[in-house]
Amino acid sequence: MDFVVNDPLTWHPSACPLDCPDGCSLEIGVHNGRVVRVRGTRASPWTEGYICQKVGDLGARVHGPARVRVPHVRRGEGWEPVTWDDAMGVVAERFGAIIHADGPEALLPVWYGGSNGALTGGGLDVRLWNRLGVSQCDRTLCATNAAAGTRGVYGEMDSASPADVDHAQLVVLWGANPSASGIHLVPPLKRLRERGGTLVVVDPRRTPLAALADLHVAVLPGTDVPVALAMIHVAIRDGLADEAWLAAHSVGWATLRAAALAWSPARAGAEAGIEPRDLERMAHLYAAASPALIRIGWGVERTRNGSDSVRAVASLPAVFGKFGVRGGGFVASTSGAYRVESNAWQGTSTARRLNLSRLAHELETRRDPSIRGLYIYNCNPVATVPDQRLLVEQLRANGRFVVVHEQVWTDTCALADVVLPATTFAEHADLTTSYGSHTWQYFEPVVAPEGESRSNHQVMVDLGRRLGVEDPMTEAELAAAVLASSPKAPSWEELRMRRAIPFVSPVQFVSTFPDGGQANLSPAPEHLPPPAFAELPLVLISPATARAISSTFYESAPATRLGIYPEDAAKRGIAEGDRVRMWNPLGEVFVGATLDPTLRPGVVCLPKGLWRRATENGWTSNALIPGHVDRLGLGACYNDARVEVEAAR
Numbered sequence: 305m306d307f308v309v310n311d312p313l314t315w316h317p318s319a320c321p322l323d324c325p326d327g328c329s330l331e332i333g334v335h336n337g338r339v340v341r342v343r344g345t346r347a348s349p350w351t352e353g354y355i356c357q358k359v360g361d362l363g364a365r366v367h368g369p370a371r372v373r374v375p376h377v378r379r380g381e382g383w384e385p386v387t388w389d390d391a392m393g394v395v396a397e398r399f400g401a402i403i404h405a406d407g408p409e410a411l412l413p414v415w416y417g418g419s420n421g422a423l424t425g426g427g428l429d430v431r432l433w434n435r436l437g438v439s440q441c442d443r444t445l446c447a448t449n450a451a452a453g454t455r456g457v458y459g460e461m462d463s464a465s466p467a468d469v470d471h472a473q474l475v476v477l478w479g480a481n482p483s484a485s486g487i488h489l490v491p492p493l494k495r496l497r498e499r500g501g502t503l504v505v506v507d508p509r510r511t512p513l514a515a516l517a518d519l520h521v522a523v524l525p526g527t528d529v530p531v532a533l534a535m536i537h538v539a540i541r542d543g544l545a546d547e548a549w550l551a552a553h554s555v556g557w558a559t560l561r562a563a564a565l566a567w568s569p570a571r572a573g574a575e576a577g578i579e580p581r582d583l584e585r586m587a588h589l590y591a592a593a594s595p596a597l598i599r600i601g602w603g604v605e606r607t608r609n610g611s612d613s614v615r616a617v618a619s620l621p622a623v624f625g626k627f628g629v630r631g632g633g634f635v636a637s638t639s640g641a642y643r644v645e646s647n648a649w650q651g652t653s654t655a656r657r658l659n660l661s662r663l664a665h666e667l668e669t670r671r672d673p674s675i676r677g678l679y680i681y682n683c684n685p686v687a688t689v690p691d692q693r694l695l696v697e698q699l700r701a702n703g704r705f706v707v708v709h710e711q712v713w714t715d716t717c718a719l720a721d722v723v724l725p726a727t728t729f730a731e732h733a734d735l736t737t738s739y740g741s742h743t744w745q746y747f748e749p750v751v752a753p754e755g756e757s758r759s760n761h762q763v764m765v766d767l768g769r770r771l772g773v774e775d776p777m778t779e780a781e782l783a784a785a786v787l788a789s790s791p792k793a794p795s796w797e798e799l800r801m802r803r804a805i806p807f808v809s810p811v812q813f814v815s816t817f818p819d820g821g822q823a824n825l826s827p828a829p830e831h832l833p834p835p836a837f838a839e840l841p842l843v844l845i846s847p848a849t850a851r852a853i854s855s856t857f858y859e860s861a862p863a864t865r866l867g868i869y870p871e872d873a874a875k876r877g878i879a880e881g882d883r884v885r886m887w888n889p890l891g892e893v894f895v896g897a898t899l900d901p902t903l904r905p906g907v908v909c910l911p912k913g914l915w916r917r918a919t920e921n922g923w924t925s926n927a928l929i930p931g932h933v934d935r936l937g938l939g940a941c942y943n944d945a946r947v948e949v950e951a952a953r
């Protein structure tokens with residue numbers, strides 16, 4: 305397209321590819337070649353014509369001072385701006401030398417959900433990595449524990465749609481805070497309350513929706529298995545279980561039944577730090593309403609009990625007979641409904657796999673070969689990966705060569721040898737699906753790239769050519785291949801013309817079923833004992849906020865504060881605004897405190913994805929989060945951090 309200077313404000317269709325379930329359809333307002341406004345449209349019905357403020361301010365990121373505008377190469381402790389040709393020459397020479405000396409598995413690409421578009425993540429990049437045979441990095445920071453939990457019970461059965469809230473009479477919001485992330489769930493939940501429906505919230509915090517709910521159950525993080533099993537206990541005891549449905553549509557009920565009978569409301573209440581009567585009430589409210597929907601949020605999976613917790617919560621609709629109707633069942637990630645088969649264009653690899661949640665440990669301990677070079681894109685691991693102190697140390701250790709392709713100067717850029725400027729979604733084309741809505745979308749650039757920034761696709765073509773793996777696949781050919789891989793997808797020609805194509809979401813046990821047709825309730829979920837540092841009295845949680853999407857947009861965030869329950873603060877002589885030291889054996893964080901009565905006692909809160917500048921000593925919650933992973937999903941356990949907090953005057 306042409307980018308005209310001194311033009312009037314013009315609106316261009318787009319879509320949000322950021323790491324948020326809503327997958328909004330957008331229009332971007334452009335004036336004089338700059339992004340000046342972004343608004344939601346109804347092309348994706350779930351967007352309902354509005355978006356979050358984060359993306360509303362997109363222009364501040366696209367044209368802001370934090371932007372990486374030209375390639376840079378490290379010279380000692382400083383940076384030298386260089387041409388793309390020079391920068392890519394350095395990258396290819398170093399990567400080539402590493403491959404020659406130690407083999408391709410000495411290289412590790414690291415990428416995540418900075419862009420969930422198919423053309424900018426999981427496209428030509430993974431195709432190149434597979435062809436080179438470099439080490440693979442399993443992307444386990446979120447969703448893998450939840451997926452292991454639902455898959456264990458229902459195989460590949462699709463999630464219900466968040467939009468089904470409008471058909472429900474009761475919704476249980478379990479470990480989700482749509483007021484901060486996935487905001488399009490908020491109006492349907494308010495409509496639910498307005499029409500007399502019931503809202504139950506299970507969350508350690510009194511979130512805005514918990515404050516509106518009929519029942520708020522403020523569980524201790526990591527105790528969801530006892531809570532869900534106690535609900536099943538009540539169902540068995542009070543004759544609320546749907547025995548006929550269970551006999552017809554499940555296997556393993558006897559196993560789950562026996563496990564649930566071991567968790568009385570009194571025992572589960574003691575474990576979860578809640579009143580047994582709230583557990584009883586939740587079970588009876590859920591049993592009495594139909595349709596009844598459980599939204600399983602990503603807060604549930606962030607502990608050592610993550611996949612088991614999701615498994616337990618996802619079993620509730622089976623036990624209580626809540627499937628088979630729109631507005632019933634459970635909502636988790638909807639991404640499976642797109643049926644995209646990425647092997648079709650990525651190919652496959654037999655190279656070894658490393659776990660991103662244990663990246664610091666992998667860099668420290670992997671041998672034969674050790675990781676000598678990293679290519680990092682679509683993510684900011686210093687701000688998002690557990691065991692932050694070790695990761696920072698390891699990225700600069702042993703002469704490791706680190707390349708970062710980024711939009712803005714992140715904490716990870718600060719540790720790189722080469723930083724390459726990346727385009728934002730206003731500056732490149734992409735094809736998006738979503739993990740919380742049901743619309744295929746394609747968009748094109750609306751402004752010229754800022755500075756010399758380039759898309760992932762462009763850089764992969766260049767890097768492949770320099771490493772001897774030519775790949776002539778264009779973005780259009782890649783988009784066509786993505787769509788052709790799915791029996792649910794429109795044609796490339798149709799999507800390119802229409803830009804957004806919604807499809808009907810499935811209804812569980814009506815149009816989507818478990819593998820083999822039956823829910824598998826055995827083995828029963830396990831509740832593991834307390835995690836490392838259990839002797840420390842406070843649980844640190846690090847949830848999403850309305851200011852950022854993981855670490856994206858925190859480049860403009862001011863210093864943050866640690867939320868602490870007023871009585872916990874008083875016990876420690878901490879007042880509003882006091883400087884505190886939060887610590888455990890992994891490290892310490894110096895930060896201001898704020899007294900937060902929306903927390904439950906025993907829980908402190910520092911947002912996830914913070915950049916290092918947000919705290920006084922440059923360490924965030926990730927510096928205190930242990931590196932262990934969930935036993936089935938192998939994903940990060942952010943809410944397993946146990947800490948102490950003291951005044952630091």
Ligand code: SF4
Nearest residue numbers: 320324327328356359
């Ligand atoms: S971050 Fe989420 S709510 Fe905001 S525009 Fe993107 S998809 Fe929509």
